Amino acid sequence: MPLQSIAAAFQRHFGHEPLLVRAPGRVNLIGEHTDYNGGFVLPAAIDKEIYFAVALNDSTTARLHSYDLNESYTTEISEVHRDETQWANYLKGVVAQFQKRGIEVPGFDCMFGGNIPIGAGLSSSAAVECGLGFALNELLGTRLDRMELARMGQQAEHEYAGVRSGLMDQFASLFGRPEHVVRLDCRSLDYEYFPFNTENCHIVLCNSGVKHSLASSEYNTRRHECEQGVAILQKYYPQVHSLRDATLEQVEKHREELGDVVYRRCRYVVEENLRVESASNHLLEGNLEAFGQDMYGSHAGLRDDYEVSCKELDVLVDVARTVPGVYGARMMGGGFGGCTINLVAPDQVDNFVATMTQAYHEKLQLKLETYKTKIVGGVEAVASPASK
Incomplete structure (x- = not known):
């Protein structure tokens, strides 16, 4: 111990x-x-x-x-x-x-x-x-x-x-x-x-094995890009002090002025906040399937709009989608490596770990570490x- x-x-x-x-x-x-x-x-x-x-x-x-x-x-x-x-x-x-x-x-x-x-x-x-x-x-x-x-x-x-x-x-x-x-x-x-x-659903983490540092320039760059978006939106909507205050409609309306990159960063953050609220309600309802769909949506946004995923994380999420008993999966953390978080039916955890380990090795010739966690x-x- x-x-x-x-x-x-x-x-x-x-x-x-x-x-x-x-x-x-x-x-x-x-x-x-x-x-x-x-x-x-x-x-x-x-x-x-x-x-x-x-x-x-x-x-x-x-x-x-x-x-x-x-x-x-x-x-x-x-x-x-x-x-x-x-x-x-x-x-x-x-x-x-x-x-x-x-x-x-x-x-x-x-x-x-x-x-x-x-x-x-x-x-x-x-x-x-x-x-x-x-x-x-x-x-x-x-x-x-x-x-x-x-x-x-x-x-x-x-x-x-x-x-x-x-x-x-x-x-x-x-x-x-x-x-x-x-x-x-x-x-x-x-x-x-x-x-x-956790009797209904286990949290299993899959470590891509890609080491990343949150201090990397990309993390601080994303933060700066969000601040740029807020500065532009604030000219039209003085009540927008952070992206939390912005709506999708506002972001869409000023897409051209935001520019492609900042627009996509802002769109992701606004949509992700909506997903957190939606996912919380799904938890209260005990609807793990719907919760999992929000997780997949989160990963897609992080991959395509926020651009902080990487090949290894994408492979892990894509494979998890095909494994029986998986409610949802996504990358977790700052990005560019680290873990995916997976919600898995308790009786499918061992099969999930075995399938993910084998697929990760076959697709990327990489060894997968997994962690079963308790809250x-x-x-x-x-x-x-x-x-x-």
Whole structure:
């Protein structure tokens, strides 16, 4: 069990008793690239997690250790800044957010590791940010609420990882609830839970094996293209502050001025927001077939209009469509690699995995990793394995 290993390794490495924290990764059933456009998303926390052991150390130094990489990093708290050690940047970014809020962070020791596949689009970075933020909030007694911790994680991502991500990943890690997905309105930050019964339907992820970085220029380019679209629409519709406020009719009417690329980016985002609302209603009705059709529509939009898919992801979705018991499939995450998310009837999961693995190898000569996931609760402190 990773938690036990990390708790024991912390004691060996640092010689004192830590607070233990579990921080989950996330899946997003539908609503991709909508969060930074003020739209809707429908994520859930999953049982791929980062475990933290953290304790104050009576010094002015942060001693950080990545269990999985077996690498250590030390910095004076007063001199926290970005540098070439990327994994440490996420943690330092969180420390900087406490400091920005006027909270003095003393020296601390931190060891972390887990089982979220890196580069699979399951938000390992958000889990790292939220896990440390939660731990320091507990240890310092600062009583920041979960939404504030999510915002701090997002800002750490912006300022220390260079990714202008939306709030969804951090929100999902902190606000997850077992057997539920949560619809977040990224403009108002209102949210609503929807039951997701994993006895009726399993979530299976297929990892394309293509490594991608959200910090890639394409992610930030898409965000800029959406902002260009808003600037044009706002000239005619002052109430349009983000693509969340735009209608398909408005986008169509100004297609020529938007230009082909920006038009298609805007059309995708507006349509995707409509799909999230539609899919949420299908969940309430228990209509998994209709939910799955919205997922396929989402993938087509990401492939053709938003242009963030890739050959590997398209092959996985095309094959999934032909497998018995699959309700829906789509690419998930920033794009250009990572995972597809698939909703599969429980009695068909083994056949699905076998069929997908074989087809991926036959079509692309690539090895497929799959993950069967459960929906779990959000970031929390956990008891020491020894004390259970």
